[in-house]
Amino acid sequence: MPRSEMMIEKGLTLVDAINEALYQEMERDDRVVILGEDVGLNGGVFRVTDGLQKRFGPDRVVDTPLAESGIMGTAIGLAMAGMRPVPEIQFEGFLGPAFDQLVNHAARYRTRSRGAITVPMTVRVPVGGGIHAPELHSDSPEAIYAHQPGLKVVMPSTPYDAKGLLTSAIRDPDPVIFFEPKRVYRSFREHIPEEEYTIPIGQAKVVSEGSDITMISWGATVFQCLEALDQLPEDVSVELIDLRTIDPIDEDAICQSAEKTGRVVIVHEAPKTCGLGAELATIIQERCFLHLEAPVQRVCGFDTVMPYYKLELEYLPDAARIVEALQQVAAY
Amino acid sequence: MPIKTVYNAQIEHLQILDETGKLDDKLAKDTLTDEQVSYLYEQMTVCRQLDEVAFRLQRSGRMGTYPQNKGQEAAAAGSGFAAKKGVDFLVPCYRENLALFLHGLPMHYVLLHWMGDERGNQIPEGVNITPISIPIGTQMLHATGIAWAFKLRKEPRVAVTYFGDGATSEGDFHEAMNFASVLQVPCVFFCQNNHWAISVPREIQMNSETVAQKAIAYGMPTIQVDGNDLFAVYKASRDAIERARSGGGPSFIEAVTYRLGDHTTADDARRYRDQKEVEMWAARDPLVRLRKYLEKKDLWSEDRQKRLEERAKAIVQEVVKTAEGIEKPATDDIFDYTFAGELPAELQRQKATMRTSSLGQRPEQVGLHAVPERA
Numbered sequence A: 001m002p003r004s005e006m007m008i009e010k011g012l013t014l015v016d017a018i019n020e021a022l023y024q025e026m027e028r029d030d031r032v033v034i035l036g037e038d039v040g041l042n043g044g045v046f047r048v049t050d051g052l053q054k055r056f057g058p059d060r061v062v063d064t065p066l067a068e069s070g071i072m073g074t075a076i077g078l079a080m081a082g083m084r085p086v087p088e089i090q091f092e093g094f095l096g097p098a099f100d101q102l103v104n105h106a107a108r109y110r111t112r113s114r115g116a117i118t119v120p121m122t123v124r125v126p127v128g129g130g131i132h133a134p135e136l137h138s139d140s141p142e143a144i145y146a147h148q149p150g151l152k153v154v155m156p157s158t159p160y161d162a163k164g165l166l167t168s169a170i171r172d173p174d175p176v177i178f179f180e181p182k183r184v185y186r187s188f189r190e191h192i193p194e195e196e197y198t199i200p201i202g203q204a205k206v207v208s209e210g211s212d213i214t215m216i217s218w219g220a221t222v223f224q225c226l227e228a229l230d231q232l233p234e235d236v237s238v239e240l241i242d243l244r245t246i247d248p249i250d251e252d253a254i255c256q257s258a259e260k261t262g263r264v265v266i267v268h269e270a271p272k273t274c275g276l277g278a279e280l281a282t283i284i285q286e287r288c289f290l291h292l293e294a295p296v297q298r299v300c301g302f303d304t305v306m307p308y309y310k311l312e313l314e315y316l317p318d319a320a321r322i323v324e325a326l327q328q329v330a331a332y
Numbered sequence B: 001m002p003i004k005t006v007y008n009a010q011i012e013h014l015q016i017l018d019e020t021g022k023l024d025d026k027l028a029k030d031t032l033t034d035e036q037v038s039y040l041y042e043q044m045t046v047c048r049q050l051d052e053v054a055f056r057l058q059r060s061g062r063m064g065t066y067p068q069n070k071g072q073e074a075a076a077a078g079s080g081f082a083a084k085k086g087v088d089f090l091v092p093c094y095r096e097n098l099a100l101f102l103h104g105l106p107m108h109y110v111l112l113h114w115m116g117d118e119r120g121n122q123i124p125e126g127v128n129i130t131p132i133s134i135p136i137g138t139q140m141l142h143a144t145g146i147a148w149a150f151k152l153r154k155e156p157r158v159a160v161t162y163f164g165d166g167a168t169s170e171g172d173f174h175e176a177m178n179f180a181s182v183l184q185v186p187c188v189f190f191c192q193n194n195h196w197a198i199s200v201p202r203e204i205q206m207n208s209e210t211v212a213q214k215a216i217a218y219g220m221p222t223i224q225v226d227g228n229d230l231f232a233v234y235k236a237s238r239d240a241i242e243r244a245r246s247g248g249g250p251s252f253i254e255a256v257t258y259r260l261g262d263h264t265t266a267d268d269a270r271r272y273r274d275q276k277e278v279e280m281w282a283a284r285d286p287l288v289r290l291r292k293y294l295e296k297k298d299l300w301s302e303d304r305q306k307r308l309e310e311r312a313k314a315i316v317q318e319v320v321k322t323a324e325g326i327e328k329p330a331t332d333d334i335f336d337y338t339f340a341g342e343l344p345a346e347l348q349r350q351k352a353t354m355r356t357s358s359l360g361q362r363p364e365q366v367g368l369h370a371v372p373e374r375a
């Protein structure tokens, strides 16, 4: 789709970037089909698929019945039969009914058929809190899916990364869950290339270089980390890494940084216990033990059910909590 | 050998009060008294007022996303009134506020819920309802379980569960229907077919002509009613509820109605539906119809209407005041309901410090320099 005046002048939002990637992949490869609730005429509840049904027709951008297990299960079938489905689950909370299809089927077909059957699909899911939404519209379940072997899990935080990673995901021969941090959907614009490009799945990105502390995050909390950096005394030099891909983890990138700084803080929205921070901290102590100057720190959501929105800002890691952890680690 | 028909089915549609306010006296026999109709009309009017005010609260930033009930009040009123308050159990989704109010839920609870406060779900003792349910199509299984418990304990009680047309696409819906029917539990499945599931019209949602016919596959008595007709909804609900109470098992009711508003305040229905369709259904507004009926029977007057509207405004104003007067919960609230009894140690720590970072000890406590040298 041609870019709007606004996009040309001010750049693309995360929503625009994802829409552009979908558009270009559908143009390039007619095996790509989008399916989900309200993705057609309505363009999705966040308008991420806006205009796509008009351009590609209702056979390729399909308003499905209201059934997540149905969406996921039929997407698996489409993929097995040679299509490239891009199912959308309307909010991360509604992955629940699709869980069985995703974890027990999509993730396992390649292995259980010893490579004879594969499931090349990309599941798009808005994720995370901070938008004043109702119950089950604000969770961060990425670690649950990272825990399942056979699934790749991606969560970009910028329009540039989103476009490149989504393109890679759609072309990937295996199932990929593409989490879209909804707090970032329209929070800023970025100028990104109009032509298609890819960013490899499994590569972290150094957002800002530093030498004293490594800070690792992904999704919307990357911006709370940046806010924290602004509040930190100037003589503390922090290297901020945006993981971008949750699974497979870019171990080399985080270990390189951890070895350089010897101090690590991990920030994520999901609950602390068994969150991805636990895995990252373990990787770091396994590979960088002799370089560490302080215990690895986590700043996470609490080990509670995500509260309704009156208390969601208290729940979500904010700059103040991150600064405190950074200072503790610096002073250790 | 000739091919035999092994099963025949048909779906009945019940209407008692038509759009012009004309009542079928024969069908209406032993349904609602004049007094009850006036009472329910008043309740529906108050509920409509709450809906309008809730919409404005959201627009002015005083409340989060809200799904208007507008146009579906007769379905909630007739079914909610047919269930016995304090005895039967309602298992709702989110578009039947009035049924909850009729069963004793204070009105400000609903506002509190949509204001992002779980205390709106802290159902008062003695009110037999589950909280508003956000994940579509999930709660009907719980209703089946509740009804199962009633059956096991031989209590003459019924569970009534509410859901939309879209919800009948979810697998859980079909499992609930099958369980309820196989186990013959006292459960009434009340579907508000309002023609839309966000932007998806019923014709795309399902390829069956009615929703009601889905129950036939499970061997369950089923009926379609005019969901904007208070009498029809009441009669079908009462019959189903009393059948369940007397050991006759579950039933299905499809109430054909219409969502006059957007899906929620986050939605813009003009993107996907024809304004003409909305206008056509606005003419079938259950409130308008009921008022016509009351006027025809000389049970209503311009003056009574004016007084009712004023009273509705005053009631809702008070409800908003109550909801907004409730202070934001303390952060302890996030933690305290995770488990019964004492919290696990780590949760206690998180609650006490509001931190998840665990580097509690200061460097000097562990014998390190305050400012570290680089290794």
Ligand SMILES: Cc1ncc(C[n+]2csc(CCOP(=O)(O)OP(=O)(O)O)c2C)c(N)n1
Pocket (backbone or CB within 6 Å): A037, A066, A068, A090, A094, A097, B095, B134, B135, B136, B137, B163, B164, B165, B166, B167, B168, B192, B194, B196, B197, B198, B259, B263
């Ligand atoms: C499991 C699940 N999937 C998706 C959603 C998002 N969603 C909220 S309401 C809705 C449509 C519901 O339609 P219907 O059941 O007809 O009820 P109505 O809103 O029309 O009353 C959808 C898709 C959800 N809340 N839960």
Ligand SMILES: [Mg+2]
Pocket (backbone or CB within 6 Å): B164, B165, B166, B192, B193, B194, B195, B196, B197, B198
């Ligand atoms: Mg509906």
